[in-house]
Amino acid sequence: MSKLDEFLAGERLEEVALFLTHDYLDDEGKIANYGEDVEDGVVLVVPGDDGRGMFAAGTGMDAMEFAQSAMGDAGEIHADLAVLDAVYTPLSTRLLRDADRAGATTVDGAWMLLYQGVEAFERWTGRAAPVDEMDAAVRSSL
Known part of the structure; x- marks a missing residue:
């Protein structure tokens, strides 16, 4: 099972998954060698603090605060569901x-x-x- 599959299965709870589009990958594919190819890019699964640090450096946002805000909106739930x-x-x-x-x-x-x-x-x-x-x-x- 790949790191990405393990992450999606909830087996790598302390790690961070980072998606990079092909536009942001180097021509030699050095970064891609550390990740898993997905549609339109590469996903890197990075251990806890390193992953959160990479996310913050790349986005200017704290990874955990971003995740909480992304999941914070319950959206709309319809009565017929x-x-x-x-x-x-x-x-x-x-x-x-x-x-x-x-x-x-x-x-x-x-x-x-x-x-x-x-x-x-x-x-x-x-x-x-x-x-x-x-x-x-x-x-x-x-």
């Missing part, structure tokens, strides 16, 4: 609260956790899972 957030700690996330305020149907992460257990229970035991009891146990533990 169903919104699932797979996060189960905390159970009530900002996304779900925003969706609820907009009148959308919401599904929290306990549902995903529960049905992973239901599927495992049924595969291992060959019996129907006691879904209601498992749901109560999951929710009381969160």
